[in-house]
Amino acid sequence: MLAAVLAIASISQAALEIKNLAVSPDAAIRLERVEISFDLAGSFKNPFDPREIDVMATVEGPGGTVAEVPGFFAFPGWKIAFAPWTGGNFYVSISCTDRIARLDYKKFQIEVAPLRKNSKWPAGFLETKKNKKYFSIGGKGLFVVAREGTLPDRANTLLFQLGGSYPTEGPIGNYRLDQFDGIDKNLASAKEERTYTLLCLGAGRDLTGEGWKGNPYNKVNGGPCETPEDFWTNLQARVYFKKWLRYLLARTNAHWSMGGVLLWRDKSAPNYWLEEMADEVYALHPYSIPIISPIEGPFQASAKVNTLSLPSGNSVTYKLPLLTIASEVRGLYRALVQGAAGAISPVLATRSFAERGSARPFSEFAERYDLLKRSFESKPMVTGADCKGWALIDSRGGPVYVEANDAEALAGTAKLAVRSGGDYKITWIDPFTGVKIGEGVAKAAQGALVIAYPAFADGLAGHLEKSN
Incomplete structure (x- = not known):
């Protein structure tokens, strides 16, 4: 074709x-x-x-x-x-x-x-805010990015992983339109799933081993580079890459489900190359979408990047906006209730959720809370020996999450510190499907609250609400 x-x-x-x-x-x-x-x-x-x-x-x-x-x-x-x-x-x-x-x-x-009143959340481009650690979408400071497919019946991933599979064919500079058509379809699907996607421009594996053998920039394949190191320094290679980036952004800039651009997946990319490509994204995209670099890379001190990625569970605070990366569905809930690295930050899911539903239940779970206006505090819970749990609460309650150490956990109780006494209601849901599992009530005494949870597999999410 x-x-x-x-x-x-x-x-x-x-x-x-x-x-x-x-x-x-x-x-x-x-x-x-x-x-x-x-x-x-x-x-x-x-x-x-x-x-x-x-x-x-x-x-x-x-x-x-x-x-x-x-x-x-x-x-x-x-x-x-x-x-x-x-x-x-x-x-x-x-x-x-x-x-x-x-x-x-x-x-x-x-x-x-104007925007339709019944438009689906989040309905809008992610735009970074200077000197802020969060993105504000619809008044809430959290969003979900699914980096791979979220529907069980979808063969293609929501994110078209560009690293290791450049959409080119034949001589460098010619593009496979069927692959770009796939990107458009996946971005449209992401919108229906209430998720943002993250476009990754490349990874170290593209320049090593089998990745380099099939790389269109390799001279044996008609490219301009004698060695993998030439990819960063060769002028012709950088010009080709910028043309490809222009075509990619021309096709995708109108999809608000494209949550950002990951410049390179690991720290192998030199700082000067990352800054050069960041300038291209700034110039080509009408919105100031997140431009992302791994936090362990050399780009973390550069003013050109507006977002850094950080594994969930870390408690380090950085000056630049943070994205909290979770490795699975359960990681989304963990990142939320653990305070998302000390600040309510966006959350990305990095693996396919196909085997256990989609990211939508988490999206609906998190929508319930105004994370920017309420003063939440992350607290660990004392649970049974076969699980662990956390709560993100203020004086009115908040989200809680319990996770099995192995595949399953028995019914038990969880104890956590609360700011005020009185009656509380807990509603438990399946974190993978969003289906309500059960509910209960408990009374706080002397700054502590004990809530009962049912037996569960993998994880259990809950909404804790103060009754009076």
């Missing part, structure tokens, strides 16, 4: 002209994807190379706010995608430049309606 695409594109030697322009959907809505499609004639061979054919849209919203959005080739035609940041009238201008001429297409208007 790709060979046919490139063959068709290579015979395009006509004068620059845009035809059959269409905008979808007919009724544009704030924060929802708007797609402009059109046919483009011109003098170019490779539609993926902006040096041969550069398509750029200037999107002007109410109040004069402007975003520059690259166009992209999507066989058999071209597209421009963006997500309006407010309601009102938007004006779009398209400029095209090929090897011979430049075309400025006439400005046209797109009317955008």
